[in-house]
Amino acid sequence: MGTETIQVGLGERSYPIVIGSGVLDTVGAALAEARIGRRWAIITDDVVGPLYGGRLVDLLGAAGIDCELITFAHGEASKHLGTIGTLASELAERGLDRGDAVFALGGGVVGDMAGFLASIYLRGIPFVQVPTSLLAQVDSSVGGKTGVDLDQGKNLVGTFYQPRAVFIDTDVLRTLPEAEFRGGMGEVIKYGASIDSDFFAFLERERPAIERLEPAAIVPMIRRCCELKASVVERDEREGGLRRILNFGHTIGHAVEAASGYRLIHGFAVAIGMRAVAELALRGGVAGAEVVAAITAMLEAYGLPTTIPPELDRAQIRRYLQADKKSIGGRVFFVLPEA
Template sequence: MNTAMNGEGRVEQTIQVGLDERSYPITIGTGTLGRIGSALAAAGLAKRYAIISDDRVASLQGQHLLDILYQAGLVGELITFPHGEASKHLATVEQLASRLAERGFDRKDGLVALGGGVTGDITGFLASIYMRGIPFVQVPTTLLAQVDSSVGGKTGVDLPQGKNLIGTFYQPRAVFIDTEVLRTLPQEEFLGGMAEVIKYGASIDAEFFSWLERQRKAILALDPAAIVPMIRRCCELKAQVVEQDEREGGLRRILNFGHTIGHAVEAASGYQLIHGFAVAIGMRAAAELAVRSGMADPSVAAGIDQLLRAYRLPTEIPAGFDPATLRTYLSIDKKTVGGRIFFVLPERIGAVRITDQVREADIDAVLRGEFL
């Protein structure tokens, strides 16, 4: 990790995702948004960029980023779509692609994903297929996107049958993370992002898990002294995993901790439950399965439950959710192979196991909300 002071005296940190010719930097700092134009101009990726953003984020940051690109001698155009998970489907991608074509964008132009995880997934997928692939950069504006979805090159859109069932692996050319934009987030969105943060500690780094326990007050107060290193550590951990397994052939699957049942809960809610909350529920459910399967001591599940609750995250499947419906979504999840559902289960804090050796009766009990 490289650390440098920018011209305004602020600390800026850069992490490199090492993927040979597909390597790229992740720049993390306060006020990073204002330096994107000069960075892109220096990189020479394109002279013209389409900023893809949902209507909410565009109203807050769209014109500002257009001005930043203009000041750096770059041409920018803002293209928006309706906010929310409901827009994450092929029709939106087709509409955005048509608007690019109408405006004469070609394979020497680029895209900027300005927004949260939905925007990043849509823009990355669009970049991977438009003109058979054009460059794009990520400018994540939510905590969830900053610590997870903007890094690693997963793109995708939803089908009625489940999340992210259509997608590609396509790496961004750069990721720019400005921690100041987190202050514009609704509290629910920030807390949802914390679920993905806790995922890294619970599944990979026990020391980070303990650090999150100690720093809870500072993190919830958005203290930069805690927020910047927190985001940096998440990006470091994800970069390390992606470098070893870019296309999720093995190791990278550990990053799905909490996502198997979490995706089913999210889909069963009609995507009204935000992703981070669903992942929190999924992590607690996975921990319960680990205990029931004899893979983990009950203290592991209790520790995960306690930290999630400390960050005001839900840990139980909402009342009224039909277990049979959840089962249906599990059966078509991308992590189901040959009819067998693969789970990422914690053996201890900071270590998980990928397995399909889970009793059907235990799955059914957890889906009914029956915890030991």
């Protein structure tokens, strides 16, 4: 299968999303042609770095691109301002200037942090995304949200800062742990449950092929997620209204994730959040029982949790809900499914 390209239309800040098998091997030539930066800082973590960091350095080098590989400890525990300070000091120590650029190689944490770093280092230098987790490929690498966590909650410090390009290589999903793949499916199901009922039916129909990572199912699945995300971002880049639909399941999900001390991975927390808001919609008369049943059945079919773990402190979850970055005037907003 060849590659496919989706354009995120944001005027002068528009950028391509390139999707397909073997895309990683094309990145060096693409960046050499685009001339986005003279030198590149490849930001990755200590899990993805050993898998793909050296290969990427070689690919960029073969294209005549000078680059530096910088790693940090993997996981949500590193997603804080202290790590950003350390990474910024690394860039300064290595002499990166405004003619240089940042390369985000990794999952959602790496992409959020590398994007945030690029947005504030020297008041902004270019960056590109090469997402290596399903969650990052279908969601967090597209749309320009960057940021870090605080003790008070998830993603409370950040920026809207668009990448210059996103390169999605579906081959890298074969090194992804099963739990991370299933967590990514939580974000995939979000699109079908909140925006596109035909896509929801596709996920139900193609589940065996998706779980086997068959390209004929995986590539269209990722492409559709990116198309839906791009169409929303183009109309509401800074989440003034419409883009809130992409937070389906996230308000409760973020609170549950934080209350777990980030032991519960993001996609699992979002799955729990989707089931919870579906129940809220049922109680409020917005959606029928069949909607709750369909969402729950889909989540469970893909091996995702649908209930809040009993050991989590409910009062702490409520406190995190009140601190949610989307709250205004103390009011918490939920995205609800409709019948």
